[in-house]
Amino acid sequence: xxxxxxxxxxxxxxxxxxxxxxxxxxxxxxxxxxxxxxxxxxxxxxxxxxxxxxxxxxxxxxxxxxxxxxxxxxxxxxxxxxxxxxxxxxxxxxxxxxxxxxxxxxxxxxxxxxxxxxxxxxxxxxxxxxxxxxxxxxxxxxxxxxxxxxxxxxxxxxxxxxxxxxxxxxxxxxxxxxxxxxxxxxxxxxxxxxxxxxxxxxxxxxxxxxxxxxxxxxxxxxxxxxxxxxxxxxxxxxxxxxxxxxxxxxxxxxxxxxxxxxxxxxxxxxxxxxxxxxxxxxxxxxxxxxxxxxxxxxxxxxxxxxxxxxxxxxxxxxxxxxxxxxxxxxxxxxxxxxxxxxxx
Ligand code: PEP
Ligand code: MN
Numbered sequence: 204x205x206x207x208x209x210x211x212x213x214x215x216x217x218x219x220x221x222x223x224x225x226x227x228x229x230x231x232x233x234x235x236x237x238x239x240x241x242x243x244x245x246x247x248x249x250x251x252x253x254x255x256x257x258x259x260x261x262x263x264x265x266x267x268x269x270x271x272x273x274x275x276x277x278x279x280x281x282x283x284x285x286x287x288x289x290x291x292x293x294x295x296x297x298x299x300x301x302x303x304x305x306x307x308x309x310x311x312x313x314x315x316x317x318x319x320x321x322x323x324x325x326x327x328x329x330x331x332x333x334x335x336x337x338x339x340x341x342x343x344x345x346x347x348x349x350x351x352x353x354x355x356x357x358x359x360x361x362x363x364x365x366x367x368x369x370x371x372x373x374x375x376x377x378x379x380x381x382x383x384x385x386x387x388x389x390x391x392x393x394x395x396x397x398x399x400x401x402x403x404x405x406x407x408x409x410x411x412x413x414x415x416x417x418x419x420x421x422x423x424x425x426x427x428x429x430x431x432x433x434x435x436x437x438x439x440x441x442x443x444x445x446x447x448x449x450x451x452x453x454x455x456x457x458x459x460x461x462x463x464x465x466x467x468x469x470x471x472x473x474x475x476x477x478x479x480x481x482x483x484x485x486x487x488x489x490x491x492x493x494x495x496x497x498x499x500x501x502x503x504x505x506x507x508x509x510x511x512x513x514x515x516x517x518x519x520x521x522x523x524x525x526x527x528x529x530x531x532x533x534x535x536x537x538x539x540x541x542x543x544x545x546x547x
Contacts, residue, residue, distance in 0.1 A: 204249045205280055206242040206258055207265045216263030217242075227256060236283050243270075243281035274423045276430040277437070277467045286468045288408050288436045290365050290384050292546060293328055295408070295438055296470030299543040300535050301499035303329035303367050303385075303472070304524060306506075307514035308336050308344060309351035317506045319358035321521040326528045328543050329385070330355065330364040331501055335371040336513060337391045344512040348375070352382040359384075363545050367410055367501070373401045385410050390442055390477070393417055393425050403432020410438045410472065410501070415445045419459055423467060439463050439471040440501060441492075443478035452480020452517065455488055460495040471496075476503035476517045485519055486527035493534045500531065 206220060217233070217240060224231050224244060232243040244253060250269055258264050270280045288295040295301055304322040309315050309332040319330050334351025336344065347354070355366045369387040370379040376398065379386055385408045392398055393414035402409050409429055413422050426437045441460060443453025455478030463471045473492030475485045489500050505511045505518040519527065532542045 204244045204253045204267060204269055206244060206267050208240040208242070208263050209265045210239070212240055212263035216261070220258060220261055220264060223256065223258070223261070227252070229253075232282055234282050234284055239283070241283060243276075245276065272466070273420065274427040274467075276435070277423050277426045277469060279466065279468055282468045284468060286435070286470065288438060288470060290329075290408055293365060293543055296498050298540050300493060300497075300531070300540050301329055301472075301543050302327045302528065302531065303331045303499065303501040304504045305331040306511065307476075307503050307518065308333045308512055309347050309354050309368075310344075310512050311347075312354045312357070314506060315351075315354045315358050316361065318504060318521075319362045319364055321506060322504050322524065323362045323364055323545065325504075325521065325525040326532075326542060326544060327502075327504075328365065328545055329367050329499075329501075330358055330362070331367050331387075331503070332358075333369050333387075333513075335369055335375050335379070337369070337371050337389050338513070349378060352379065356382050370398065370402070373397050376401050376405075380405050380407050383407065385438070387440075388412060390414050393422065396428060399425055399428035400432050403429040403434045405434055406436075407434070408436040408438060409434065410440050412440045412442050412474070413444065413456075413459070415443075415453065417444070419462055419466070422459075423463070426467070426469065437469050438498075439467075439469060440474055441471065441478070441497075442474035451478075451484065453478055455479060455492075457488075457491055457495045460492065460497050464496055470498040472499040472501050473497040474501045476501075476514065476519075480517050482508065482517055482519050482523065485517065486523065486530060489527050490530050490534050493531055493538070493540075496538075502527070 229246040336346035365384040475488035
């Protein structure tokens with residue numbers, strides 16, 4: 204439910220409503236917009252209990268209305284203003300654009316450190332790399348696991364890049380969370396509800412990739428699982444969906460970017476690497492993602508793509524990544540945004 208306050212409501216009146224809701228055991232979110240002040244209310248049985256409080260009789264209250272969307276916490280009704288997620292000095296969801304780049308998988312200490320240095324030089328602020336890999340075949344390289352996490356931490360130490368890496372199971376979530384600045388939940392796990400609930404108990408940003416055949420509503424409801432468990436730091440990531448098309452690995456559904464922005468207050472990244480499966484298409488779709496309004500990109504870059512243990516065909520060389528970054532900066536500039544840089 205949301206409580207809509209009158210134009211010109213006073214601070215004291217707002218506080219009185221907040222106190223009343225607090226006494227009744229509800230959790231609230233106050234949104235002070237230019238046009239309107241709104242209180243989002245959550246708790247057990249809000250729909251049946253709130254009308255009994257007759258909040259409309261309190262000074263400054265215009266109306267109490269239900270949220271009609273199936274998702275509540277993620278929706279704009281509940282919180283009209285954009286959410287900005289802080290990762291160290293970096294802001295995700297504001298005027299800055301963040302670019303996460305690095306190999307699909309952490310393969311060795313040397314490979315990862317080299318990739319980290321190169322993507323930092325080209326202007327990335329976040330290092331990506333999977334230590335736990337959700338591979339289609341059980342015979343494919345499955346990742347270095349904790350050793351890979353240690354290499355990621357070492358790369359962060361040396362370069363100052365933030366780390367995004369995937370947790371594939373509630374069993375490795377805690378460990379991944381100890382090392383990562385942002386926890387990735389992969390496309391295949393978008394509806395692993397146990398993993399979502401556990402990630403909701405952490406105080407760490409979660410990059411939630413879209414399932415290969417998930418509707419937008421299912422995807423937002425997956426975010427809602429994380430938020431309902433208490434963690435509001437969710438970043439969507441569009442990485443393409445499965446269609447009849449076979450020239451590309453997935454079909455990058457860029458219409459989801461403005462749609463997610465309309466429906467929710469959360470930030471969204473675009474992954475042009477898994478979205479296309481072909482390195483030659485990645486720069487164009489990276490530009491397009493930013494043009495569509497994405498708050499960031501996650502791009503696979505490998506020091507030597509032809510030798511990559513996973514996703515080589517869609518990985519950019521460091522040189523091509525550098526060119527793509529320049530182009531992305533140009534698009535960001537047109538939108539009055541800025542591609543963030545590391546301070547150190
Ligand atoms: C990845 O980022 O390497 C990955 C496995 O992505 P997705 O979950 O989108 O397939
Ligand atoms: Mn990959």
